[in-house]
Amino acid sequence: MANPFDAEAGEFTVLVNSEGQHSLWPAFREAPAGWSAAGKSGARQECLDWIDAHWTDMRPKSLIDAEARAKP
Numbered sequence: 127m128a129n130p131f132d133a134e135a136g137e138f139t140v141l142v143n144s145e146g147q148h149s150l151w152p153a154f155r156e157a158p159a160g161w162s163a164a165g166k167s168g169a170r171q172e173c174l175d176w177i178d179a180h181w182t183d184m185r186p187k188s189l190i191d192a193e194a195r196a197k198p
Contacts, residue, residue, distance in 0.1 A: 130155070138173045140166040145186040148177045 130136060130152040137153035142164040150173050151157060166176040183190065 134170055136170060137167065138170050140164040140173050140176055145188060146181070146183075146190075147186065148181040150174060150177065 131150070133152070139151050139153045139157070140163070141149045141151045141157050141161040143149075143161050148164060149161065150170065151161070153167055157163065164180075166173055185193075
């Protein structure tokens with residue numbers, strides 16, 4: 127059985143969690159707990175391109191917030 131996460135011809139959804147981390151997810155599968163749709167669905171490469179364009183800071187949101195609080 128082929129891995130649905132690698133299917134070039136498959137339909138995908140971009141998911142995001144509370145830390146702002148993104149994931150590519152097969153559209154036919156329910157999003158796992160703690161993840162929700164980020165607003166982009168489509169072909170695998172389209173979704174990967176969207177992630178590249180929108181998830182530019184790989185730090186988790188909690189780290190970004192902590193660093194902002196620590197600045198004088």
